[in-house]
Amino acid sequence: MTDPAPAALVLERGEFRHQEKFGPGAVNRGAVLLECTWDGGVFESGVMLGGVFRSGTFRGGVFLGGVWLSGTWVAGDWEHGFGPDGAYRPRTDHP
Amino acid sequence: MRVVLASAHRYADLARLWYRFVARDLAPALRATGAGVEVVLFRDAAPDAFDPRHFPGATLLAPGPFARDFLEFYDAALQREGDVLFLLDADLFVLDGAWAASFLARFTDPSVAAVSLLRRTEHPGVYALLARSSAYRGLPAPALAPSYEGLGTAVPVNRQPGDCAAIALRSTGLEILDVPASEAEGRVSDFHGTTVIRASREVFGASLGPRFDALLSEKPYFAMGAYDNLLLGELHRAVFGAPFAPDANGVHLAGSATEESLRAALSRVSDRKALARFLAYADRSNRAAAGLFAKEGLPFAPPRLLPRPRAWGARAWGIARRVAGRPD
Numbered sequence: 176m177t178d179p180a181p182a183a184l185v186l187e188r189g190e191f192r193h194q195e196k197f198g199p200g201a202v203n204r205g206a207v208l209l210e211c212t213w214d215g216g217v218f219e220s221g222v223m224l225g226g227v228f229r230s231g232t233f234r235g236g237v238f239l240g241g242v243w244l245s246g247t248w249v250a251g252d253w254e255h256g257f258g259p260d261g262a263y264r265p266r267t268d269h270p
Numbered sequence: 271m272r273v274v275l276a277s278a279h280r281y282a283d284l285a286r287l288w289y290r291f292v293a294r295d296l297a298p299a300l301r302a303t304g305a306g307v308e309v310v311l312f313r314d315a316a317p318d319a320f321d322p323r324h325f326p327g328a329t330l331l332a333p334g335p336f337a338r339d340f341l342e343f344y345d346a347a348l349q350r351e352g353d354v355l356f357l358l359d360a361d362l363f364v365l366d367g368a369w370a371a372s373f374l375a376r377f378t379d380p381s382v383a384a385v386s387l388l389r390r391t392e393h394p395g396v397y398a399l400l401a402r403s404s405a406y407r408g409l410p411a412p413a414l415a416p417s418y419e420g421l422g423t424a425v426p427v428n429r430q431p432g433d434c435a436a437i438a439l440r441s442t443g444l445e446i447l448d449v450p451a452s453e454a455e456g457r458v459s460d461f462h463g464t465t466v467i468r469a470s471r472e473v474f475g476a477s478l479g480p481r482f483d484a485l486l487s488e489k490p491y492f493a494m495g496a497y498d499n500l501l502l503g504e505l506h507r508a509v510f511g512a513p514f515a516p517d518a519n520g521v522h523l524a525g526s527a528t529e530e531s532l533r534a535a536l537s538r539v540s541d542r543k544a545l546a547r548f549l550a551y552a553d554r555s556n557r558a559a560a561g562l563f564a565k566e567g568l569p570f571a572p573p574r575l576l577p578r579p580r581a582w583g584a585r586a587w588g589i590a591r592r593v594a595g596r597p598d
Contacts (some may be wrong), residue, residue, distance in 0.1 A: 189477065189479055189481060190481075191485070193479055207478055221474075222474045223479070236471055237474070242421065244422075254339075255339055257417065257418050259417075259421065261419055261421050262417055263341060263412065263415040263417055265341060
Protein backbone atom coordinates (compact mmCIF):
# COMPACT_ATOMS: atom_id res chain seq x y z
CA MET A 176 0.00 0.00 0.00
CA THR A 177 1.36 3.41 -0.95
CA ASP A 178 0.66 6.86 0.45
CA PRO A 179 -1.47 9.12 -1.71
CA ALA A 180 0.49 11.42 -4.00
CA PRO A 181 1.17 14.82 -2.45
CA ALA A 182 -0.92 17.71 -3.73
CA ALA A 183 0.72 19.60 -6.56
CA LEU A 184 -0.63 22.88 -5.30
CA VAL A 185 -1.81 23.82 -1.84
CA LEU A 186 -3.65 27.10 -1.50
CA GLU A 187 -3.37 28.55 1.98
CA ARG A 188 -5.26 30.96 4.18
CA GLY A 189 -4.42 34.57 3.29
CA GLU A 190 -4.15 33.87 -0.44
CA PHE A 191 -6.42 35.58 -2.93
CA ARG A 192 -6.75 34.23 -6.47
CA HIS A 193 -8.74 35.77 -9.30
CA GLN A 194 -9.90 34.13 -12.53
CA GLU A 195 -7.53 31.18 -12.30
CA LYS A 196 -8.07 27.51 -13.03
CA PHE A 197 -7.18 24.76 -10.56
CA GLY A 198 -6.90 21.14 -11.57
CA PRO A 199 -6.88 17.71 -9.91
CA GLY A 200 -3.66 18.34 -7.98
CA ALA A 201 -4.98 21.38 -6.13
CA VAL A 202 -6.05 21.51 -2.51
CA ASN A 203 -7.60 24.60 -0.99
CA ARG A 204 -6.86 25.11 2.68
CA GLY A 205 -8.23 28.59 3.24
CA ALA A 206 -7.67 30.72 0.13
CA VAL A 207 -10.32 32.99 -1.35
CA LEU A 208 -10.99 32.24 -5.01
CA LEU A 209 -12.83 34.90 -6.96
CA GLU A 210 -14.34 33.89 -10.31
CA CYS A 211 -12.06 30.86 -10.56
CA THR A 212 -12.61 27.43 -12.10
CA TRP A 213 -12.18 24.41 -9.84
CA ASP A 214 -11.67 21.27 -11.84
CA GLY A 215 -10.73 18.18 -9.94
CA GLY A 216 -9.02 19.07 -6.68
CA VAL A 217 -10.10 18.98 -3.07
CA PHE A 218 -11.65 22.08 -1.55
CA GLU A 219 -11.05 21.68 2.18
CA SER A 220 -11.66 25.24 3.36
CA GLY A 221 -11.67 28.82 2.10
CA VAL A 222 -14.16 30.60 -0.11
CA MET A 223 -15.34 29.91 -3.65
CA LEU A 224 -16.67 33.30 -4.66
CA GLY A 225 -18.42 33.13 -8.00
CA GLY A 226 -16.68 31.02 -10.61
CA VAL A 227 -17.36 27.46 -11.71
CA PHE A 228 -16.96 24.20 -9.84
CA ARG A 229 -16.48 21.68 -12.65
CA SER A 230 -15.31 18.66 -10.72
CA GLY A 231 -13.58 17.62 -7.53
CA THR A 232 -14.62 17.37 -3.91
CA PHE A 233 -15.96 20.10 -1.69
CA ARG A 234 -15.19 19.11 1.91
CA GLY A 235 -15.45 22.47 3.66
CA GLY A 236 -15.45 26.22 3.25
CA VAL A 237 -17.98 28.57 1.73
CA PHE A 238 -19.57 28.36 -1.70
CA LEU A 239 -20.95 31.77 -2.64
CA GLY A 240 -22.50 32.75 -5.92
CA GLY A 241 -20.78 30.27 -8.19
CA VAL A 242 -22.00 27.67 -10.65
CA TRP A 243 -21.86 24.03 -9.60
CA LEU A 244 -21.56 21.88 -12.71
CA SER A 245 -20.45 18.60 -11.19
CA GLY A 246 -18.41 17.10 -8.37
CA THR A 247 -18.94 15.72 -4.90
CA TRP A 248 -20.32 17.81 -2.09
CA VAL A 249 -19.26 16.42 1.29
CA ALA A 250 -19.57 19.38 3.64
CA GLY A 251 -19.35 23.16 3.80
CA ASP A 252 -21.55 26.24 3.78
CA TRP A 253 -23.65 26.72 0.66
CA GLU A 254 -24.46 30.42 0.82
CA HIS A 255 -26.06 30.44 -2.60
CA GLY A 256 -25.24 29.49 -6.16
CA PHE A 257 -26.48 27.86 -9.34
CA GLY A 258 -26.91 24.24 -10.34
CA PRO A 259 -25.82 22.57 -13.59
CA ASP A 260 -29.16 23.49 -15.16
CA GLY A 261 -28.52 27.17 -14.41
CA ALA A 262 -31.25 27.29 -11.79
CA TYR A 263 -30.74 29.31 -8.62
CA ARG A 264 -30.07 27.32 -5.46
CA PRO A 265 -30.55 29.32 -2.25
CA ARG A 266 -28.74 29.12 1.06
CA THR A 267 -28.35 25.54 2.38
CA ASP A 268 -29.59 24.03 -0.93
CA HIS A 269 -26.24 22.44 -1.78
CA PRO A 270 -25.76 19.76 -4.45
CA MET B 271 -55.43 48.72 -3.87
CA ARG B 272 -53.04 47.02 -1.47
CA VAL B 273 -49.29 47.53 -1.79
CA VAL B 274 -46.65 45.26 -0.29
CA LEU B 275 -43.43 47.26 0.04
CA ALA B 276 -40.70 44.66 0.48
CA SER B 277 -36.98 44.89 1.05
CA ALA B 278 -34.25 42.46 2.06
CA HIS B 279 -31.53 43.59 4.47
CA ARG B 280 -28.43 41.94 5.80
CA TYR B 281 -27.43 44.78 8.13
CA ALA B 282 -29.64 46.33 10.78
CA ASP B 283 -27.98 49.76 10.72
CA LEU B 284 -28.57 50.28 7.01
CA ALA B 285 -32.08 48.90 7.41
CA ARG B 286 -32.77 51.41 10.17
CA LEU B 287 -31.67 54.29 7.97
CA TRP B 288 -33.63 52.92 5.02
CA TYR B 289 -36.75 52.48 7.11
CA ARG B 290 -36.52 56.02 8.46
CA PHE B 291 -37.04 57.34 4.93
CA VAL B 292 -39.69 54.78 4.06
CA ALA B 293 -41.75 55.37 7.20
CA ARG B 294 -41.52 59.15 6.95
CA ASP B 295 -41.80 59.78 3.21
CA LEU B 296 -42.62 56.82 1.02
CA ALA B 297 -45.22 54.79 2.94
CA PRO B 298 -47.34 57.87 3.82
CA ALA B 299 -47.24 58.98 0.19
CA LEU B 300 -48.42 55.56 -0.97
CA ARG B 301 -51.21 55.62 1.62
CA ALA B 302 -52.19 59.12 0.51
CA THR B 303 -53.28 57.62 -2.81
CA GLY B 304 -55.80 55.49 -0.91
CA ALA B 305 -53.71 52.34 -1.01
CA GLY B 306 -53.28 50.01 1.93
CA VAL B 307 -49.57 49.49 2.58
CA GLU B 308 -47.65 46.72 4.31
CA VAL B 309 -43.90 47.25 4.73
CA VAL B 310 -42.04 43.94 4.93
CA LEU B 311 -38.37 43.68 5.91
CA PHE B 312 -36.52 40.44 5.40
CA ARG B 313 -33.62 40.15 7.86
CA ASP B 314 -31.32 38.02 5.79
CA ALA B 315 -28.42 36.93 7.97
CA ALA B 316 -28.65 37.96 11.61
CA PRO B 317 -32.31 38.57 12.48
CA ASP B 318 -31.58 39.13 16.17
CA ALA B 319 -29.49 42.18 15.32
CA PHE B 320 -32.64 44.02 14.24
CA ASP B 321 -34.25 45.85 17.16
CA PRO B 322 -38.01 45.82 16.44
CA ARG B 323 -38.31 49.23 18.12
CA HIS B 324 -36.40 50.69 15.18
CA PHE B 325 -39.00 49.45 12.72
CA PRO B 326 -42.39 50.46 14.11
CA GLY B 327 -45.24 49.31 11.91
CA ALA B 328 -43.12 47.04 9.74
CA THR B 329 -43.46 43.30 9.36
CA LEU B 330 -40.09 41.74 10.16
CA LEU B 331 -39.35 38.36 8.64
CA ALA B 332 -36.42 35.98 9.05
CA PRO B 333 -35.10 33.16 6.86
CA GLY B 334 -37.12 29.98 7.01
CA PRO B 335 -38.50 27.28 4.75
CA PHE B 336 -40.60 29.88 2.90
CA ALA B 337 -37.48 31.94 2.05
CA ARG B 338 -34.05 30.60 2.81
CA ASP B 339 -32.28 33.74 1.67
CA PHE B 340 -32.94 37.19 0.31
CA LEU B 341 -33.34 36.07 -3.27
CA GLU B 342 -35.99 33.52 -2.37
CA PHE B 343 -37.64 36.24 -0.32
CA TYR B 344 -38.56 38.15 -3.48
CA ASP B 345 -40.81 35.33 -4.61
CA ALA B 346 -42.14 34.81 -1.09
CA ALA B 347 -43.10 38.49 -0.97
CA LEU B 348 -44.98 38.00 -4.21
CA GLN B 349 -47.26 35.55 -2.45
CA ARG B 350 -48.28 38.04 0.24
CA GLU B 351 -51.76 39.48 -0.01
CA GLY B 352 -51.53 42.51 -2.26
CA ASP B 353 -52.18 43.95 -5.69
CA VAL B 354 -48.79 45.57 -6.19
CA LEU B 355 -45.45 44.33 -4.91
CA PHE B 356 -43.04 47.24 -4.52
CA LEU B 357 -39.50 45.84 -4.27
CA LEU B 358 -36.96 48.37 -3.06
CA ASP B 359 -33.25 47.68 -2.66
CA ALA B 360 -31.58 48.01 0.72
CA ASP B 361 -29.34 50.84 -0.46
CA LEU B 362 -31.95 52.68 -2.45
CA PHE B 363 -33.80 55.65 -0.96
CA VAL B 364 -36.87 57.33 -2.41
CA LEU B 365 -36.64 61.05 -1.69
CA ASP B 366 -39.88 62.05 -3.38
CA GLY B 367 -42.56 59.73 -2.06
CA ALA B 368 -45.40 61.45 -3.89
CA TRP B 369 -43.58 61.04 -7.19
CA ALA B 370 -43.07 57.30 -6.59
CA ALA B 371 -46.66 56.86 -5.41
CA SER B 372 -47.97 58.56 -8.55
CA PHE B 373 -46.97 55.47 -10.54
CA LEU B 374 -49.64 53.38 -8.81
CA ALA B 375 -52.11 55.08 -11.16
CA ARG B 376 -50.42 53.34 -14.10
CA PHE B 377 -51.88 50.04 -12.94
CA THR B 378 -55.36 51.13 -14.00
CA ASP B 379 -54.08 50.20 -17.46
CA PRO B 380 -54.35 46.39 -17.59
CA SER B 381 -51.48 46.14 -20.06
CA VAL B 382 -49.02 47.45 -17.45
CA ALA B 383 -47.31 44.63 -15.58
CA ALA B 384 -44.75 46.73 -13.76
CA VAL B 385 -43.06 50.08 -13.39
CA SER B 386 -39.31 50.23 -12.83
CA LEU B 387 -38.14 53.40 -11.10
CA LEU B 388 -34.48 52.54 -11.56
CA ARG B 389 -32.67 50.36 -14.05
CA ARG B 390 -29.04 49.42 -13.51
CA THR B 391 -28.67 46.89 -16.30
CA GLU B 392 -30.29 45.99 -19.62
CA HIS B 393 -33.46 44.76 -17.91
CA PRO B 394 -35.59 46.49 -15.25
CA GLY B 395 -34.34 44.29 -12.40
CA VAL B 396 -35.87 44.48 -8.95
CA TYR B 397 -34.04 47.52 -7.57
CA ALA B 398 -37.10 49.72 -7.38
CA LEU B 399 -39.86 47.78 -9.07
CA LEU B 400 -43.59 48.15 -8.69
CA ALA B 401 -44.93 44.82 -9.93
CA ARG B 402 -48.52 43.82 -10.60
CA SER B 403 -48.69 40.80 -8.30
CA SER B 404 -51.21 38.84 -10.37
CA ALA B 405 -49.08 39.10 -13.51
CA TYR B 406 -45.92 37.90 -11.79
CA ARG B 407 -47.74 35.16 -9.89
CA GLY B 408 -48.87 33.79 -13.24
CA LEU B 409 -45.27 33.01 -14.21
CA PRO B 410 -43.59 29.70 -13.40
CA ALA B 411 -42.07 29.84 -9.93
CA PRO B 412 -39.60 31.09 -8.93
CA ALA B 413 -40.54 34.08 -11.05
CA LEU B 414 -37.96 36.53 -9.76
CA ALA B 415 -34.93 34.29 -9.19
CA PRO B 416 -31.65 34.85 -11.01
CA SER B 417 -30.38 32.11 -13.28
CA TYR B 418 -27.85 31.14 -15.91
CA GLU B 419 -28.78 30.40 -19.47
CA GLY B 420 -26.57 28.53 -21.90
CA LEU B 421 -24.23 26.93 -19.39
CA GLY B 422 -21.76 24.88 -21.35
CA THR B 423 -21.89 27.24 -24.31
CA ALA B 424 -19.23 29.79 -25.17
CA VAL B 425 -21.34 32.66 -23.91
CA PRO B 426 -23.52 31.78 -20.91
CA VAL B 427 -25.89 34.52 -19.82
CA ASN B 428 -26.37 35.42 -16.17
CA ARG B 429 -29.92 36.64 -15.66
CA GLN B 430 -30.27 38.94 -12.68
CA PRO B 431 -33.27 38.81 -10.30
CA GLY B 432 -36.37 39.83 -12.19
CA ASP B 433 -34.80 39.58 -15.66
CA CYS B 434 -36.52 36.36 -16.72
CA ALA B 435 -39.87 37.63 -15.47
CA ALA B 436 -39.48 40.86 -17.41
CA ILE B 437 -38.60 38.99 -20.60
CA ALA B 438 -41.50 36.57 -20.17
CA LEU B 439 -44.06 39.27 -19.43
CA ARG B 440 -42.94 41.48 -22.29
CA SER B 441 -43.12 38.51 -24.65
CA THR B 442 -46.84 38.24 -23.88
CA GLY B 443 -47.39 41.86 -24.83
CA LEU B 444 -47.52 43.24 -21.31
CA GLU B 445 -45.62 46.42 -20.57
CA ILE B 446 -42.94 47.14 -18.02
CA LEU B 447 -42.47 50.86 -17.88
CA ASP B 448 -38.94 52.12 -17.43
CA VAL B 449 -38.82 55.50 -15.76
CA PRO B 450 -36.06 57.50 -17.48
CA ALA B 451 -32.99 58.12 -15.35
CA SER B 452 -33.36 61.85 -15.98
CA GLU B 453 -36.79 61.77 -14.34
CA ALA B 454 -35.57 59.77 -11.32
CA GLU B 455 -32.55 62.07 -10.80
CA GLY B 456 -32.95 63.87 -7.50
CA ARG B 457 -35.98 61.78 -6.56
CA VAL B 458 -34.13 58.56 -5.84
CA SER B 459 -30.81 58.20 -4.03
CA ASP B 460 -29.05 55.12 -5.26
CA PHE B 461 -25.97 53.55 -3.69
CA HIS B 462 -24.06 50.48 -4.86
CA GLY B 463 -22.27 47.56 -3.32
CA THR B 464 -22.72 48.74 0.25
CA THR B 465 -23.74 45.30 1.46
CA VAL B 466 -21.32 43.38 -0.76
CA ILE B 467 -18.18 44.80 0.80
CA ARG B 468 -19.52 44.31 4.31
CA ALA B 469 -20.61 40.75 3.65
CA SER B 470 -17.28 40.03 1.95
CA ARG B 471 -15.32 41.30 4.92
CA GLU B 472 -17.58 39.27 7.16
CA VAL B 473 -17.15 36.05 5.19
CA PHE B 474 -13.47 36.15 4.25
CA GLY B 475 -11.93 39.30 5.70
CA ALA B 476 -10.37 37.43 8.59
CA SER B 477 -8.84 34.76 6.39
CA LEU B 478 -7.33 37.32 4.01
CA GLY B 479 -6.03 39.62 6.73
CA PRO B 480 -4.33 42.79 5.39
CA ARG B 481 -4.78 41.42 1.86
CA PHE B 482 -8.45 42.35 2.12
CA ASP B 483 -7.71 46.08 2.18
CA ALA B 484 -5.55 45.66 -0.91
CA LEU B 485 -8.71 44.62 -2.75
CA LEU B 486 -10.00 48.15 -2.34
CA SER B 487 -7.35 49.37 -4.76
CA GLU B 488 -7.74 46.41 -7.11
CA LYS B 489 -11.51 45.91 -7.31
CA PRO B 490 -13.43 49.06 -8.20
CA TYR B 491 -16.70 47.60 -6.94
CA PHE B 492 -15.23 47.23 -3.46
CA ALA B 493 -13.93 50.79 -3.44
CA MET B 494 -17.30 52.09 -4.60
CA GLY B 495 -19.16 50.16 -1.91
CA ALA B 496 -16.69 51.39 0.69
CA TYR B 497 -17.14 54.98 -0.47
CA ASP B 498 -20.92 54.74 -0.33
CA ASN B 499 -20.69 53.29 3.17
CA LEU B 500 -18.58 56.30 4.18
CA LEU B 501 -21.41 58.58 3.09
CA LEU B 502 -24.19 56.50 4.62
CA GLY B 503 -22.13 56.03 7.77
CA GLU B 504 -21.76 59.77 8.19
CA LEU B 505 -25.50 60.20 7.89
CA HIS B 506 -26.22 57.30 10.22
CA ARG B 507 -23.89 58.69 12.86
CA ALA B 508 -25.40 62.17 12.56
CA VAL B 509 -28.98 60.92 12.75
CA PHE B 510 -28.72 58.10 15.27
CA GLY B 511 -25.49 58.90 17.11
CA ALA B 512 -24.27 55.36 16.59
CA PRO B 513 -21.46 53.81 14.54
CA PHE B 514 -22.25 52.38 11.13
CA ALA B 515 -20.82 49.17 9.71
CA PRO B 516 -18.74 48.58 12.84
CA ASP B 517 -16.39 45.68 13.35
CA ALA B 518 -16.55 43.38 16.37
CA ASN B 519 -14.92 46.11 18.46
CA GLY B 520 -17.51 48.67 17.49
CA VAL B 521 -15.15 50.75 15.34
CA HIS B 522 -17.13 52.92 12.93
CA LEU B 523 -16.91 51.60 9.33
CA ALA B 524 -14.31 48.96 10.14
CA GLY B 525 -16.81 46.33 8.97
CA SER B 526 -16.60 47.99 5.54
CA ALA B 527 -13.53 50.22 5.18
CA THR B 528 -12.61 53.20 7.28
CA GLU B 529 -11.91 56.54 5.65
CA GLU B 530 -8.22 56.06 6.40
CA SER B 531 -8.05 52.62 4.81
CA LEU B 532 -9.92 53.79 1.71
CA ARG B 533 -7.64 56.81 1.43
CA ALA B 534 -4.60 54.53 1.69
CA ALA B 535 -6.06 52.19 -0.94
CA LEU B 536 -6.68 55.05 -3.37
CA SER B 537 -3.15 56.30 -2.89
CA ARG B 538 -1.97 52.94 -4.26
CA VAL B 539 -4.05 53.19 -7.44
CA SER B 540 -1.70 54.03 -10.28
CA ASP B 541 -4.12 53.45 -13.15
CA ARG B 542 -5.46 56.88 -14.17
CA LYS B 543 -8.46 55.36 -15.87
CA ALA B 544 -9.46 53.49 -12.72
CA LEU B 545 -9.00 56.60 -10.61
CA ALA B 546 -11.04 58.75 -13.00
CA ARG B 547 -13.83 56.19 -12.95
CA PHE B 548 -13.80 56.08 -9.19
CA LEU B 549 -14.02 59.88 -8.95
CA ALA B 550 -16.87 59.99 -11.44
CA TYR B 551 -18.65 57.39 -9.36
CA ALA B 552 -17.95 59.32 -6.16
CA ASP B 553 -19.45 62.46 -7.71
CA ARG B 554 -22.62 60.52 -8.45
CA SER B 555 -22.72 59.15 -4.92
CA ASN B 556 -22.14 62.61 -3.51
CA ARG B 557 -25.24 63.86 -5.32
CA ALA B 558 -27.21 60.91 -3.94
CA ALA B 559 -25.97 61.55 -0.41
CA ALA B 560 -26.64 65.30 -0.65
CA GLY B 561 -30.31 64.48 -1.20
CA LEU B 562 -30.45 62.35 1.93
CA PHE B 563 -28.66 64.91 4.08
CA ALA B 564 -30.94 67.66 2.79
CA LYS B 565 -33.98 65.60 3.77
CA GLU B 566 -32.58 65.46 7.29
CA GLY B 567 -31.74 69.16 7.33
CA LEU B 568 -28.06 68.34 7.72
CA PRO B 569 -25.11 69.91 5.90
CA PHE B 570 -23.19 67.59 3.62
CA ALA B 571 -19.50 67.80 2.82
CA PRO B 572 -17.96 64.97 0.75
CA PRO B 573 -14.90 63.37 2.28
CA ARG B 574 -11.62 64.30 0.62
CA LEU B 575 -9.77 61.09 -0.09
CA LEU B 576 -7.15 62.29 -2.55
CA PRO B 577 -4.75 65.23 -2.53
CA ARG B 578 -6.40 68.00 -4.51
CA PRO B 579 -3.88 68.11 -7.39
CA ARG B 580 -4.16 64.36 -7.90
CA ALA B 581 -7.97 64.49 -7.89
CA TRP B 582 -7.99 67.41 -10.34
CA GLY B 583 -5.53 65.62 -12.59
CA ALA B 584 -7.58 62.44 -12.68
CA ARG B 585 -10.81 64.33 -13.25
CA ALA B 586 -9.30 66.35 -16.07
CA TRP B 587 -7.98 63.19 -17.67
CA GLY B 588 -11.41 61.56 -17.38
CA ILE B 589 -13.13 64.57 -18.93
CA ALA B 590 -10.61 64.64 -21.76
CA ARG B 591 -11.32 60.95 -22.44
CA ARG B 592 -15.05 61.59 -22.54
CA VAL B 593 -14.63 64.59 -24.86
CA ALA B 594 -12.52 62.39 -27.10
CA GLY B 595 -15.32 59.82 -27.10
CA ARG B 596 -13.30 57.25 -25.17
CA PRO B 597 -14.87 57.22 -21.70
CA ASP B 598 -13.58 53.76 -20.80
